[in-house]
Amino acid sequence: MQAPQSAGTLHVVATPIGNLDDLSPRAQRVLREVDAVCAEDTRHSRQLLARFGIATPLLALHEHNEEQLAGRLVARLQAGDSLALVSDAGTPLVSDPGYRLVRAARGAGVRVSPVPGPSALVAALSVAGLASDRFVFEGFLPAKAAARRERLAGLAAEPRTLLFYESSHRIVDALDDMRGAFGGRRPAVLARELTKLFETVLDGSLDEIAAAVAADPDQRRGEFVVVVEGAAEDTDARLAEGRRVYAALRAQLPPSTAARLAAELTGAPRKALYGGGDAG
Known part of the structure; x- marks a missing residue:
């Protein structure tokens, strides 16, 4: 499926597994510029973003609600919003939630872009x-x-x-x-x-x-x-x-x-x- 020309991007962003210095400059920029960050645990991710002075809104996306939220988030992406997907630590989807959202976004023709970084x-x-x-x-x-x-x-x-x-x-x-x-x-x-x-x-x-x-x-x-x-x-x-x-x-x-x-x-x-x- 082809997404509209104005569609946003879903960024899959790796975050530190321990040492906060491992959050790359590119990851910081993307987390700052997107319209919202989809996080496994918003409390945990809020602390990480605050450490870098990032005030982007957070949305809870975890194994219990991912299936029901994926369609709504894809609609936002198709409407032009860009979103970031993060897990509690490391690279998302590696023993963490997220693949349903990525699959739905790709199925809708939305661009999905990796922002690589730490992985245990x-x-x-x-x-x-x-x-x-x-x-x-x-x-x-x-x-x-x-x-x-x-x-x-x-x-x-x-x-x-x-x-x-x-x-x-x-x-x-x-x-x-x-x-x-x-x-x-x-x-x-x-x-x-x-x-x-x-x-x-x-x-x-x-x-x-x-x-x-x-x-x-x-x-x-x-x-x-x-x-x-x-x-x-x-x-x-x-x-x-x-x-x-x-x-x-x-x-x-x-x-x-x-x-x-x-x-x-x-x-x-x-x-x-x-x-x-x-x-x-």
Whole structure:
């Protein structure tokens, strides 16, 4: 569909993930010049705009109202208003709301323009020291243990580098489940509070990182990106399948029983499943 010549532009604007100096001059200019800023949390975004002396009106746009507001916002764009879309932090639409509005705007022929900038995903990958030519972003894992383990089990043989977002109250369980699915010796990086005052980047095996997090309460605070090395291209197919089955069984059975059954079902070495996935 072709938008009217007088139609405005929807700017998708990246905002800081921690350090406010990362808001680019272009982003500041766009946020100042648009007719309104569509924000995931207007209270949070109001503080950011105030920090830079920006008084542009804010509109709440989040996962609970995006579908119903998208048509109204597109009508504003078609009438000539320009809008900015921001999330609470980082690049919008990356594990954040917004794609429905972008899709509706594009469907109506409205120009959608990115204003690139910070992204926790890319920031973590850039400092991880793991292969970055091909990677898979999985966002947040399921909150429930059984669903989380099933998701991870399906990724056990994935050769590309894996990236996950995780919250402070689930990071210990998530790391433990990754050890079960991928093996405790799989290289990984845990990036915490990137660009903020207490930024830390831990590297080592999943066993080592899980132990470090368990031993230090400070390492269980904040926002996390977990980067995990992909499975080796020549990983034995039986071992990969064994780890997948083991991770699924472990949701319901003790680790030793799950490893024994997985080994019997797949022919994978039992010690590689139980010893590689669990400490002790």
